[in-house]
Amino acid sequence: MQRYFLAEPYRPQPVYTLTGETYHHIARVMRMKPEAEIYLVFADQRAIVAAIKEITEEAVLAVELRKEALAKELPVTITIASGYPKGDKLELIVQKGTELGAAAFIGFPATSSVVKWDEKKLNKKQQRLAKIAQEAAEQSQRQAAPAVELLASKKQLQEKLSEFDAVFVAYEEAAKQGEKAQLAKLLQQVQPGAKILAVFGPEGGLTEQEVAAFTAAGAITGALGPRILRTETAPFYFLAAASYQLELL
Amino acid sequence: MQRYFLAEPYRPQPVYTLTGETYHHIARVMRMKPEAEIYLVFADQRAIVAAIKEITEEAVLAVELRKEALAKELPVTITIASGYPKGDKLELIVQKGTELGAAAFIGFPATSSVVKWDEKKLNKKQQRLAKIAQEAAEQSQRQAAPAVELLASKKQLQEKLSEFDAVFVAYEEAAKQGEKAQLAKLLQQVQPGAKILAVFGPEGGLTEQEVAAFTAAGAITGALGPRILRTETAPFYFLAAASYQLELL
Numbered sequence: 001m002q003r004y005f006l007a008e009p010y011r012p013q014p015v016y017t018l019t020g021e022t023y024h025h026i027a028r029v030m031r032m033k034p035e036a037e038i039y040l041v042f043a044d045q046r047a048i049v050a051a052i053k054e055i056t057e058e059a060v061l062a063v064e065l066r067k068e069a070l071a072k073e074l075p076v077t078i079t080i081a082s083g084y085p086k087g088d089k090l091e092l093i094v095q096k097g098t099e100l101g102a103a104a105f106i107g108f109p110a111t112s113s114v115v116k117w118d119e120k121k122l123n124k125k126q127q128r129l130a131k132i133a134q135e136a137a138e139q140s141q142r143q144a145a146p147a148v149e150l151l152a153s154k155k156q157l158q159e160k161l162s163e164f165d166a167v168f169v170a171y172e173e174a175a176k177q178g179e180k181a182q183l184a185k186l187l188q189q190v191q192p193g194a195k196i197l198a199v200f201g202p203e204g205g206l207t208e209q210e211v212a213a214f215t216a217a218g219a220i221t222g223a224l225g226p227r228i229l230r231t232e233t234a235p236f237y238f239l240a241a242a243s244y245q246l247e248l249l
Numbered sequence: 250m251q252r253y254f255l256a257e258p259y260r261p262q263p264v265y266t267l268t269g270e271t272y273h274h275i276a277r278v279m280r281m282k283p284e285a286e287i288y289l290v291f292a293d294q295r296a297i298v299a300a301i302k303e304i305t306e307e308a309v310l311a312v313e314l315r316k317e318a319l320a321k322e323l324p325v326t327i328t329i330a331s332g333y334p335k336g337d338k339l340e341l342i343v344q345k346g347t348e349l350g351a352a353a354f355i356g357f358p359a360t361s362s363v364v365k366w367d368e369k370k371l372n373k374k375q376q377r378l379a380k381i382a383q384e385a386a387e388q389s390q391r392q393a394a395p396a397v398e399l400l401a402s403k404k405q406l407q408e409k410l411s412e413f414d415a416v417f418v419a420y421e422e423a424a425k426q427g428e429k430a431q432l433a434k435l436l437q438q439v440q441p442g443a444k445i446l447a448v449f450g451p452e453g454g455l456t457e458q459e460v461a462a463f464t465a466a467g468a469i470t471g472a473l474g475p476r477i478l479r480t481e482t483a484p485f486y487f488l489a490a491a492s493y494q495l496e497l498l
Contacts, residue, residue, distance in 0.1 A: 070425075100474075140478065178318075183497055226319055226320065227349070228390045229389065236345070237489040240485060240489035241493035248432055
């Protein structure tokens with residue numbers, strides 16, 4: 001069933017009036033008819049099943065049938081911060097990371113980042129990534145589409161660290177030394193509703209100085225198993241492990 | 250440090266003589282010099298650190314310095330079976346799945362598979378995927394490069410099921426119904442050395458008939474968390490959860 005994300009929070013209404021892109025997609029792209037059922041997902045992560053009653057020239061009118069039964073969001077919010085990687089890897093991180101439950105994505109220029117993006121390029125890239133996140137959220141039946149923020153400096157990331165309850169830095173050296181305890185410790189101790197930031201370096205990894213700056217601000221460093229994961233694969237491991245620990249165990 | 254996979258099992262030797270592609274890569278591509286150190290990974294998954302002693306016109310001569318200390322392989326062998334997906338998704342599954350620890354990959358024509366590959370195409374594809382697996386195994390510092398097998402019929406997959414100690418079928422309907430117990434149960438009960446087959450449908454999913462055929466042969470069906478994962482993302486979840494449960498917890 002098709003899933004539409006709305007900008008406003010949930011407020012019960014006898015009839016929901018859908019306009020703009022949602023209207024266009026229902027009426028023109030999908031060519032739905034009255035009686036068809038859709039999901040409506042509100043900005044406060046509440047979701048309902050609705051039936052289309054009428055399609056006018058300007059709006060789709062729909063009525064609520066029932067609340068969506070299952071919780072589709074992780075019990076903690078996980079933000080993935082990636083040092084800008086090469087090529088279209090950030091697209092892959094955002095698409096798959098959204099399916100795997102990430103709450104938000106942050107890109108930042110790490111010391112080893114090869115790409116240099118100016119403000120115009122960052123804006124364009126941000127729009128593209130936000131669209132990918134929204135589409136992946138619809139496809140994976142999420143109750144929220146992750147936000148995407150692309151930073152112009154590392155300092156901006158440092159300034160955000162205090163917003164999080166825990167900061168985990170995936171560190172290749174930890175994997176090489178066989179570190180095994182930190183990720184499980186974090187995921188087993190974390191409280192529902194906690195805000196976690198997981199930081200990943202670009203292809204060349206994070207420098208010692210970068211890791212030191214994160215740990216000085218209270219971050220923990222750890223490995224994601226004994227194998228060396230690429231910059232785009234490591235976030236998938238982190239998110240899947242979090243889901244397994246917090247949603248299945 | 251560069252990693253080379255050799256076709257023979259480990260047997261201690263005063264000097265290891267490296268020829269063929271390994272020689273070519275060391276001498277011509279990397280242009281290494283005597284004293285440079287490399288990993289040599291043998292067919293029985295044993296790995297050593299070796300130092301190059303001499304590079305002749307035909308061979309690299311190397312001596313063992315020490316055994317590789319860490320175990321890089323999952324304590325169980327996991328084979329990922331994917332119903333042929335569209336485009337180059339199988340490449341992505343094999344590359345990332347190798348990083349995440351898969352022991353082998355099997356492709357098979359599922360009912361919903363759109364692509365139809367003849368024997369010639371399957372052979373070509375298999376060679377390409379085996380190369381991707383080998384490169385990803387080197388990059389992620391594995392002690393074994395996964396095998397890749399592309400089947401021409403579903404029957405061939407059915408005939409293999411008895412080779413495995415457990416068969417897990419990732420089923421979208423299970424995710425939609427909020428199934429949560431099966432994956433954790435499997436991973437918590439599995440014995441070291443066990444052979445697990447994890448089966449994933451193509452974009453359209455597995456049909457009810459396909460799932461029934463697997464369960465009739467003893468397979469369990471289950472979900473990978475509450476979100477709907479794409480065909481290429483689901484194996485990443487399975488492998489990361491297995492690593493988290495078996496290597497970190």
